[in-house]
Amino acid sequence: MSELSHGLLLLDQGRLEEAEACFVGVLMRDPDNDFVHSRLALCRMQQPGRKNDALESVETAIRLDPEDDYYFGLKSLILSSLHRHREALEAADSAIAMNPEVSFNFSVKASALCDLHRWTEAEENCRIALSIDPDDSMASHMLTNVLRLQGRVEENQAAVDIQLSKNPENAYAHANAGWARLHQGNQVKAEEHFKEALRLDASMDSARSGLLESFKARSWYYRMYLAYCFFMQRFTGRGQWAIILGAYVAYQVLRVPLRQIGAWAELTLIALWITLVLWIWLSPGIGNFLIYLDRTARLALHKSEVYHGLWIGLSLLIGIPLIICGVLMKVPALTPLGAMLIASTVPATMTFTNDSRKGTIVFGSVLALVLVMGVMCATLRFLSGGTSEFAETLFVGLIIVTALSTWLGNVPALRRDDSG
Amino acid sequence: MAEIDSLKQALAVSPDNVPLLLMLGNAHMASFQIEEARQVFTHLLKVDPSNAEAKTCLARLLDVSGKSSEAILRIEQVCQETPNYAPAWILRATLALNEGEATLAREYFDKAVLIDPKTKDKELLKRIEQGGGRKGPGTRIQSSGDQVGVYLDPDSDDDDIFEAFDVDDDDSDLELEFASRPDTNFAKVGGMESVKEDIRMKILYPMQNEELFKAYGKTVGGGVLLYGPPGCGKTLISRATAGEIDATFISVGLHQILDMYIGQSEGKLHDIFELARRNAPTVLFFDEVDALAADRKDLRGSAGRTLVNQFLSEMDGTEAHNEGVLVLGATNAPWHLDSAFLRPGRFDRLIFVPPPDEPAKEEIIKIMAQGKPVTDLDMGGLAKKMKDFSGADIKAVFDQAIEESLGQAMKSGKIVPVTNKQLLNAVKNVKPSTKKWFDSAKNYALYANQSGFYDDVLTYLGLTK
Numbered sequence: 001m002s003e004l005s006h007g008l009l010l011l012d013q014g015r016l017e018e019a020e021a022c023f024v025g026v027l028m029r030d031p032d033n034d035f036v037h038s039r040l041a042l043c044r045m046q047q048p049g050r051k052n053d054a055l056e057s058v059e060t061a062i063r064l065d066p067e068d069d070y071y072f073g074l075k076s077l078i079l080s081s082l083h084r085h086r087e088a089l090e091a092a093d094s095a096i097a098m099n100p101e102v103s104f105n106f107s108v109k110a111s112a113l114c115d116l117h118r119w120t121e122a123e124e125n126c127r128i129a130l131s132i133d134p135d136d137s138m139a140s141h142m143l144t145n146v147l148r149l150q151g152r153v154e155e156n157q158a159a160v161d162i163q164l165s166k167n168p169e170n171a172y173a174h175a176n177a178g179w180a181r182l183h184q185g186n187q188v189k190a191e192e193h194f195k196e197a198l199r200l201d202a203s204m205d206s207a208r209s210g211l212l213e214s215f216k217a218r219s220w221y222y223r224m225y226l227a228y229c230f231f232m233q234r235f236t237g238r239g240q241w242a243i244i245l246g247a248y249v250a251y252q253v254l255r256v257p258l259r260q261i262g263a264w265a266e267l268t269l270i271a272l273w274i275t276l277v278l279w280i281w282l283s284p285g286i287g288n289f290l291i292y293l294d295r296t297a298r299l300a301l302h303k304s305e306v307y308h309g310l311w312i313g314l315s316l317l318i319g320i321p322l323i324i325c326g327v328l329m330k331v332p333a334l335t336p337l338g339a340m341l342i343a344s345t346v347p348a349t350m351t352f353t354n355d356s357r358k359g360t361i362v363f364g365s366v367l368a369l370v371l372v373m374g375v376m377c378a379t380l381r382f383l384s385g386g387t388s389e390f391a392e393t394l395f396v397g398l399i400i401v402t403a404l405s406t407w408l409g410n411v412p413a414l415r416r417d418d419s420g
Numbered sequence: 421m422a423e424i425d426s427l428k429q430a431l432a433v434s435p436d437n438v439p440l441l442l443m444l445g446n447a448h449m450a451s452f453q454i455e456e457a458r459q460v461f462t463h464l465l466k467v468d469p470s471n472a473e474a475k476t477c478l479a480r481l482l483d484v485s486g487k488s489s490e491a492i493l494r495i496e497q498v499c500q501e502t503p504n505y506a507p508a509w510i511l512r513a514t515l516a517l518n519e520g521e522a523t524l525a526r527e528y529f530d531k532a533v534l535i536d537p538k539t540k541d542k543e544l545l546k547r548i549e550q551g552g553g554r555k556g557p558g559t560r561i562q563s564s565g566d567q568v569g570v571y572l573d574p575d576s577d578d579d580d581i582f583e584a585f586d587v588d589d590d591d592s593d594l595e596l597e598f599a600s601r602p603d604t605n606f607a608k609v610g611g612m613e614s615v616k617e618d619i620r621m622k623i624l625y626p627m628q629n630e631e632l633f634k635a636y637g638k639t640v641g642g643g644v645l646l647y648g649p650p651g652c653g654k655t656l657i658s659r660a661t662a663g664e665i666d667a668t669f670i671s672v673g674l675h676q677i678l679d680m681y682i683g684q685s686e687g688k689l690h691d692i693f694e695l696a697r698r699n700a701p702t703v704l705f706f707d708e709v710d711a712l713a714a715d716r717k718d719l720r721g722s723a724g725r726t727l728v729n730q731f732l733s734e735m736d737g738t739e740a741h742n743e744g745v746l747v748l749g750a751t752n753a754p755w756h757l758d759s760a761f762l763r764p765g766r767f768d769r770l771i772f773v774p775p776p777d778e779p780a781k782e783e784i785i786k787i788m789a790q791g792k793p794v795t796d797l798d799m800g801g802l803a804k805k806m807k808d809f810s811g812a813d814i815k816a817v818f819d820q821a822i823e824e825s826l827g828q829a830m831k832s833g834k835i836v837p838v839t840n841k842q843l844l845n846a847v848k849n850v851k852p853s854t855k856k857w858f859d860s861a862k863n864y865a866l867y868a869n870q871s872g873f874y875d876d877v878l879t880y881l882g883l884t885k
Contacts, residue, residue, distance in 0.1 A: 006674070009714055013756045198867035202755065203860060299866055299883055 004036065011043055014203055019043050034064035038071055045078050049419040054078045069098035073108040080115050083416055088112040103133035110142050117236035119150045137172065144176045148183050149233050156180050171201035178210045183230055187217035208300060215297045216287030225283035237412060244410060277406055278346075282312055285349050289313030308352035315341040315348070332386030333378040336395055340374020343402040350409050359414035366405045373398040423447050434833025436467045445477055454481055472502040476511055483515060491515060499528075506536035510544070517548055526553030605663035609656060610783025615773055619644075619661055622769045623746065627665050627701070643735055643747040643766050645709070647754040648773035649857035651812030653780070654750035655707060657773060661748065662703040670696055671705045677712060677727075686730040693734040693745070700744030709749035710756045713767075728758055735766045752857065754873070755864045762873065772876035775810050775854045778803045784811050788818045793825075793837040802843055808852035820846035 007022030023040040027033060041057035044050040058075045065071065076091035092109035099105060106129035113122035123146045129139035140163055147156040160180045163173040178193035191214040197207035216222045232240055251273050258265040288309025291297045301309070322338030325331065347370060350363035373394050380391035408414060427444040431437065441464040448457035458481050464474045475498045482491035492515050498508040509532035517525035525548045533540045606616050623644055626633055646654045655671070662669035670692065677688050689712070696702040706712060716725050735747060749767055751757065761767050776784060781803035789797055806814060821842040828836040862881060865874035 006711055009711065013714070013753070015753060015756075195867065198863070199870065200868075202863040202867040208863070 008039065011039060014046075016043050016047050020047075032064055034061040034068065034071070037061035037064065038068075038074055041074060041078065045074075045081055051078060051082050051419070055082065067098070069095045069102060069105060072098065073102075073105050076108045076112055080112055083115075083418075085112060085115045088115065101132065103129040103136040103139060105129075106132070107136060107138040107142065110139065110146070114142065114146065114149075117233075117239075119146050119234070122146050123150070137170075141172050141176055144180065148180055149230075151230070151234055153180075153184055156183070169200060171197045171204050171207065174200065175204060175207040175210060178207065178214065182210065182214055182217065182226065185217075185223055185227070187214045187223070190214040190217070212287075212291065212300055212305070215291050215294070215300070216284075219287075219290065221279070222283055222287050225279065225287075228280065241410065281346050281349055281406060281409070282316070284353070285309055285312030285345065286316070304352050308349065311348045311352065312345045315345050333382035336374055336377040336381060336391070336398070339395070340370060340378070340398060343374070343398055344370050346402050346409075347405045350405070350414070354415065355417035355419075356414055357418055359418075362408065362414055363405065366401060366408070369401055370398055373401070424451065430830040433831050437830070437833060438464060438468050438471065440830060441467070442471075442473060445474070449477065449481070454485060457481055470501075472498055472505040472508060475501075476505070476508045479508075479515075480511055483511075483518075488515065488518065492519070504535055506532040506539040509535065510539050510541065513548065514544060517544075517551055517553070520551070522548055522551035522553035525551070529553070604656070604660050606660050608663075609653070609660045609780075610786075611777045611780025612653065612657060612773075613777075613779075615657055615771065618771050619657065619664075622771065623661060624664055627746070642742075642768060643749065643761075644769045644771060645754060645757075645762075645767035646748065646750045646771050646773050647752070649775060649810055649854035649861075650752045651810035651853065652773050652775050653811055654773045655705070658703070658705045658748045658750060662705075665701065665703070665746075667701040667703050667744075667746070668696075668699045669703045669705065670699075671707065674708045674711050685727050689727065689730050689734060693742075696745045697742065701746070702744065703746045703748055705748045705750070707750050708752075710751040710753045713749070713757050713761045715756055715758045728760075732758075732760055732766070735761070753860075755860075755868060762871075770873055770876075772880065774880050775808055775852075776814075781806055781809065781814065784814050788814060792818075792822065793835050794839075794843075795837040796840045797843075798840050802840070802847065805844060805847045806852075808854050808858075809847075809850070810852070810854050813850055813853050816850045817843060817846040820849060 003022050004026050007019045007026065010016075010019035010022060020040060020043045023036050023043060026036050027040070030036070037057050038061040041054045041061065044054035044057060055075070055078050058071055058078055061068070062071045062075065072091050072095035076088045076095065079085075079088035079091055089109065089112040092105065092112050095102075095105040096109060106125045110122045110125035110129065113119075113125060123143065126139045126143035126146060129136050130143065133139075140159070144156055144159040144163065147159055157180055160173070160177045163170070164177055167173055174193045174197035178190045178197060181187070181190035181193060191211065194207050194211035194214055197204055198211065201207070213226065217226055232243070235243065251269070254269055255266055258269050285308050288301060288305050289312055290309075291301060292306060292309045292313070298306070319338040319341030322334045322341065324338075326334030326336075326338060344367055347363045347367040351360055351367050354360045354363065377391045377394040377398065380388040380394070384391065424444065424447045427440060427447060431440050431444060434440065441460055445457050445460040445464065448454075448460060458478065461474045461478045461481070464471060465478075468474070476495065479491045479494040479498065482488070482494060492512075495508060495512045495515060498505065499512055502508065509528045513525040513528035513532065516522075516528060529545060529548055609616070646658065648654060659669060659671075672692055677685050677692070692704070696704040713728060713731055716728055735742070747767075754770070757767070762770075778800075782799040785797070785799045785802055806817070809817075818838075821838045824842055824846075825836045825838045858877075858881065861874065861877045862883070865877040865881070865883070869875065869878070
């Protein structure tokens with residue numbers, strides 16, 4: 001076993017930094033080895049913040065051997081991870097044009113199409129890949145996901161069953177089975193599969209997050225939330241925006257006739273709308289909070305998820321009684337404090353568990369602003385005995401900032417991983 | 421060029437600074453600025469007339485300038501004046517080879533490697549051999565009392581070199597760098613009391629009560645796996661273990677086994693086990709054992725599978741008894757080991773080596789500070805601030821603080837001591853490298869701990885299911 005094969009073993013084991021050191025060592029002696037550059041790219045692609053380095057490495061490999069279709073396929077995967085989906089698709093097409101006999105190239109194209117939420121075409125490419133090589137695990141795993149994301153539950157289950165029967169000791173097969181069961185609303189079976197996936201590969205993050213989702217799905221409201229998420233996943237980004245805007249327009253249109261029926265009817269609709277928005281926003285945080293209360297399940301949470309859960313849970317638990325006390329006991333300072341805590345849950349959701357650094361900064365700033373406005377408002381109300389006009393302006397401002405942040409949360413650039 | 425400029429700036433402040441002059445001279449040489457390099461080294465010799473490195477560099481410059489005869493004379497003189505300076509012998513070997521004197525070149529080469537094995541230049545050796553350089557004998561470096569250390573020359577054809585271990589001539593190509601009864605023991609390793617106690621219970625007492633074990637039908641030896649974050653003293657504690665039981669200690673690195681040719685690695689592994697059996701009681705220590713004992717699922721169709729099978733077979737002692745051979749393995753990634761290695765009779769005892777505790781950190785700090793201009797050192801205070809730090813992290817702290825002082829020293833031309841405050845500042849800049857390891861280990865301890873292998877990790881992290 002040479003240094004290169006040791007590096008390849010480490011890469012297979014997911015020990016990326018050690019593998020990288022081996023590949024760099026080989027390249028010091030043989031700098032024009034395109035194969036090693038490609039493996040270095042593969043290694044860097046999987047490390048946070050190293051995707052641009054990975055792109056550079058694969059481009060070096062391509063420069064050294066522009067005839068190798070595998071390098072174009074790899075480049076497509078790296079571009080996908082950098083959210084450059086159109087270029088990823090082009091690179092995948094180049095790979096296919098160079099060698100249409102290799103299943104990997106079609107799998108890569110399917111992956112790029114998945115990122116663009118073009119499920120039908122992605123499915124088509126997965127099937128081509130599997131017709132070339134029925135054992136192509138990448139295509140097989142992607143096909144089960146594509147079927148699930150299209151809501152084709154039975155076909156998805158059938159594909160998962162085939163995967164499991166072929167390789168019952170495969171962590172990916174169990175993770176796919178877990179997601180399939182979760183989609184079907186069977187969180188107990190899902191939990192079993194995710195645990196098995198983690199037993200086989202404890203470092204598998206999709207299985208860990210699946211396990212968390214299945215823990216959260218023990219409550220009925222979270223199962224509804226998951227159903228909503230799975231429904232929305234079927235659509236492209238534009239489709240999702242159309243649904244959100246459509247719902248908002250419908251809400252505004254409905255308000256007019258309801259207003260004529262009576263103020264209570266309009267207020268009920270507003271309350272329902274706000275509940276719906278908060279339900280969508282706060283469900284993951286409430287789920288994390290409930291998991292935190294379970295001594296065993298909490299071990300699966302990352303630190304950021306713990307902070308997220310605690311912020312949402314405690315803000316709601318303290319904020320709601322504060323508002324009730326403020327109204328009933330007529331203490332003017334309590335209501336804005338309670339409102340501030342509840343409002344803070346919206347930007348907090350996008351602060352603690354956001355993959356986007358930009359997004360974390362933006363929502364972190366919004367969170368700070370909400371807290372400052374809330375504290376100022378409560379102080380002014382306390383000092384003026386509830387007569388300060390500026391305090392009222394601040395209160396309205398706090399509500400507006402929170403409402404705006406719910407719209408801001410739909411901007412993809414503020415949610416996706418931008419570590420590069 | 422930027423390096424040369426900054427060195428010149430530093431020298432403007434401190435024109436007679438020997439280390440700086442050496443750096444500048446070497447920088448000029450690296451940039452092929454022969455005349456500038458010569459001037460720098462000549463000036464250096466005025467400041468420090470006995471500097472062997474400068475003299476060797478001047479000889480090399482003469483050779484580069486085509487004055488090879490003069491270079492040979494100069495280097496002969498350096499070798500006479502400072503016979504323990506290995507790079508001079510290497511240059512002398514190179515010059516001799518260039519003159520067609522391969523046998524002489526080999527002699528000089530062997531001398532250099534004898535003085536400092538790190539100077540061994542495989543390319544040069546190859547050229548010497550191609551030129552007909554006779555293979556020189558391997559040389560015993562030291563042999564006194566119960567301590568034996570040998571440099572095993574891979575090309576040696578002299579049986580005498582292996583006498584200490586009763587090794588066949590064929591075994592000489594094992595390239596074992598180190599095989600000795602180590603002079604370290606638990607008393608010389610600061611802190612790590614829980615690990616030591618674990619080792620006493622799992623290794624030392626069984627070996628000390630061999631007869632008692634035999635009465636119960638148990639054999640002494642077997643395998644123990646040390647695992648934990650990198651840079652936390654697994655190798656050190658292994659050596660100390662060997663020192664405690666007064667056994668021959670054979671440390672085997674990955675590069676000594678792995679061979680690019682199919683079948684060679686398996687042969688080397690067998691030879692190492694044979695060597696250990698012949699010299700029992702022996703502690704056979706495998707560093708980075710996860711590469712030799714990797715999960716066969718990860719190896720798929722690769723040739724590494726046969727190496728794993730060979731390792732299993734050697735540990736089982738299928739061909740020969742392993743009585744008195746204790747196999748110690750160290751790894752950062754025990755979860756990548758083939759599960760077959762964790763069965764009874766193989767690595768059936770696991771010892772978790774956590775990051776150093778405070779007394780161990782203080783010991784490391786003491787060692788790091790030795791021979792360096794460090795003032796007002798508060799070892800206890802520093803150790804307290806180094807939560808989750810590995811030995812390697814502590815070294816990084818010292819490196820940072822020393823670099824800062826060195827920068828100031830280069831400007832002032834005087835020794836600027838490293839202060840406790842600088843070390844404390846450096847602690848803030850160094851992130852403990854063990855955290856990443858624990859992130860991975862936590863997942864395995866939580867989800868892949870059906871046999872309870874990682875219970876110690878859970879306990880260390882304060883996690884209970």
